[in-house]
Amino acid sequence: MLNIVFYFQVHQPYRLRHFNVLDVGRNSGYFDDASNRSIMQKVAAKCYLPTNQLLLELIKKHKGSFKIAYSITGTAIEQFKQYSPEVLDSFKQLVDTGCVELIGETYYHSLSFLYDTNEFLEQVYMHRALIKKEFGYDTTTFRNTELIYQDTLSDVIYEIEGFKTIITEGVDRVLDWRSPLYAYKNYSKSLNLLLKYYQLSDDIAFRFSNRDWPEFPLTVPKFVRWIDHLTLSENQNRNQFLNLFMDYETFGEHQWAETGIFDFIKHLPAEVLKRDNLGFITPCETSEYANYQQEGISFKEAVSWADAERDLSAWLENDMQKNAIETLYDLLEKAKQKGDAEIISQLRLLTTSDHFYYMCTKYFQDGDVHKYFSPYDSPDQAYIYFINVMADIEERLL
């Protein structure tokens, strides 16, 4: 049996406005409210609302055999409430079906694990409390920001009561000869570990509308045939899991409605469920389906799902990114010492990884992706505004 595990990342950052040196000390706000509002409303109309509606219908139609999972960041939920409350309601409806798992992470979609363990834990607890409050849901699966993962992360997550499973990227250089289709354990064999099957995930997320791709157009029968072929390899009756992880904004935003992405999703479950050897489950269910001794895998270095490198270089490669993030965590420390709750909460909105993603200067095709997602003209601009805000916050702490 091969089960498809669909997991979608739902995230929106609070984008900074073009904050000049001369704005320091003027108490004029750090965030571009107008653009955050319009982006949220645009993505709600193009992606969140129609996709939620479609998936709700599919879940109802298939009476418990079609399941999905989401991680919804705290900054996304806050912005739903501010700018598009109907989106939050539609997620609640989905969760109420019982066929949706919610996944835990840091409230701010931050890189705090790499810089400040205490801050990381606080943000994880904040997110867990938020999900409980909004959805009445207790998270048991964890995924770190952008699937960033390494052995030491599993140690920290294991210490948090309730988390049983972690999901991350199926990076070739770690997997080596192993297949991402099996459920593994972390290096100390204390947690269940699921790995993204990036080829088929990216076929939907990135290549779906790419006319230069030899497989274009991607049809449902073709995609399900590929999945079916995966079960032909020698598996000694072990249950397999096809982890299809992607940005939720793939539907209707990165891949526009005109590409046929909604039709694709609409017809996919029925085509899958026609076959007895295929099904859908959620991440937390995988450990009970794993009818074999799960092997432990060690991730000595950090991995992520970003860019061709699948490492931290999207956020933490150049000096601007490093100087900015080091300044940020220094200030957060100072703000905590001073106990200034307002500044702490503003700094936390700045821990969101997107701010560092905008400062990325990598070339080639990834540069294009970064550019597509950046609200600024250049990485340098993103850095300048961020550092100016850091100066303003520091002045307020003096």
Add this chain to the structure above:
Amino acid sequence: MKVLMFTWEFPPFISGGLGMACYGMVQSLLKIGIKVDLVLPTRDLVYFPLSIPEDVDNLPAVFIEPKKHKEYSSISFGSVKERLDYIGITKHPESYIQLGEIKKFFRLSKSYESSEQVHWTDSDKLLDEALINLTGEEDLIRKVQEYTLRAQKVASTLKYDIVHAHDWLCYPAGMIARKVSGKPLVVHIHATEFDRSGGPGDERIHNIEYAGMMFADRVIAVSQYTAQMIMSRYIIDSGNIRIVHNAFSVKEDMNDTKQRIFKGPTILFLGRITLQKGPDYFLEVAEKVLFKYPHARFIVAGTGDMGRMLLHRSAQLRLKNRFLFTGFLNRKQVERILLAADVYVMPSVSEPFGIAPLEAMAYGVTSIISKQSGVAEVVNNVFKIDFWDTDRMAETIGYLIENPELCKKMGHDSKEEVNHILWDAAADKIRDVYIHVLEDFLATNKA
């Protein structure tokens, strides 16, 4: 007396000190009754006939083509800015002429050839030299070509006694005007290619500068430093050179009450971020000062081709949020950043004059200026340090940080001092240059 003046910058159309200098100079010339027809690199073909001091702000304009002028006169503009937008001059310099609008340069050479020429004189050779070197596909070169083309038209349409051209961008235009009108030409050196490039520079520009200075009836240099430079590098006859230092026009409604942005010591670099201005030395100084005084803040105000390098390098040095960039600032924003600064640093590698320190002084900001500058010849209440001596600069800043009262006093004294460096005095000297040039010119033409 009426002057046909070519300049690349004039407020509100400005990117550096040239525009500020021309503004102060023209205003004071108008005060002593010298009228100026100003030609700027505008989008439309216009000139600005200035006759009273207030005209430097109003910028009355005349379109060379009567039909266009009629159209323009019939429009009532809400503000000066709106009017200047119509003419196309409120944008940042070098950005107003669309590449597509520029016609081929060969037109100029052709029309020049077809003009009546009996024999090939030395001055013709110089003009030819300037035009031959004015070739290239770069945006700026093409704009200068277009500007030079227009000079011919303007020069033959207007009536004036003398031609005055500022810096190489306008030398070909000035030369053409002299050729067309037979009136004497004064060229004004605000900077040479040696200053701007900090190295060998662009050969074409050197040639244009040389031809312009040789062709001119008189050369005005903005400092002794510059006069020395053009004598030694361009071998210009010292008898033809006059030194007129720049000045600063203190505005009467100037607000000079300190308005801090940062609680700690604030050290400012203000100007183009180019090799000539020494921004890399400023960064070096910042690193040294911040090591000892981590509460200081360094601000780089301006834009330029070294901006990216400086930004990345400051991040690499992990100067945290202690080394900040403002990007391009308009006049009002420049005032605000000056009001927020305690110390101004001008570490220029080579600065023919350097008007920015005078402005900083006018705002009571204690200034540290490069010894390799013309402005160092005219001010006393500042620190003058070799641009490369970053240890000395860092020590001086450290001393000022530890002695804030002394820093304040120095700023106050420099403000007093700059109030006496007036454009009126500079304009008197320029008038004298005009008069002598005209006398010589008449004498030669009689003979």
